[in-house]
Amino acid sequence: MSFLKKVLNFLSLLSNDEKLSLTSVGIYIVLIKVAIAPSPSIGDIGALLLVLLNYAHKRYTGTHTPENPPQVDELHKSMNDIQSKVNAMAIKIGLSK
Numbered sequence: 001m002s003f004l005k006k007v008l009n010f011l012s013l014l015s016n017d018e019k020l021s022l023t024s025v026g027i028y029i030v031l032i033k034v035a036i037a038p039s040p041s042i043g044d045i046g047a048l049l050l051v052l053l054n055y056a057h058k059r060y061t062g063t064h065t066p067e068n069p070p071q072v073d074e075l076h077k078s079m080n081d082i083q084s085k086v087n088a089m090a091i092k093i094g095l096s097k
Contacts, residue, residue: 016062023058026051 008014011028015021030048034040 023051023055027055 005014005018008020011024013021013024013028030044030051034044034048037044
């Protein structure tokens with residue numbers, strides 16, 4: 001691994017597939033801007049909050065996988081069952097023919 005890749009990996013700027021992580025770059029840029037600003041504005045704090053939320057979302061979706069993801073066919077079958085029950089109720093009470 002080249003020296004540059006080692007440095008980028010140390011700073012967590014590379015993702016798992018060894019591509020540059022724009023989220024991590026954004027965090028470093030906003031943190032440096034807030035750190036060197038004489039008095040951070042509400043815009044700076046808002047940008048920092050947005051970047052941190054994006055980073056947290058990226059980490060959560062990258063590590064969290066549902067244990068039993070629902071199957072699309074089962075969901076369609078359930079939706080059709082519910083729709084037929086609603087239609088039957090509507091016919092019973094006279095809302096449709």
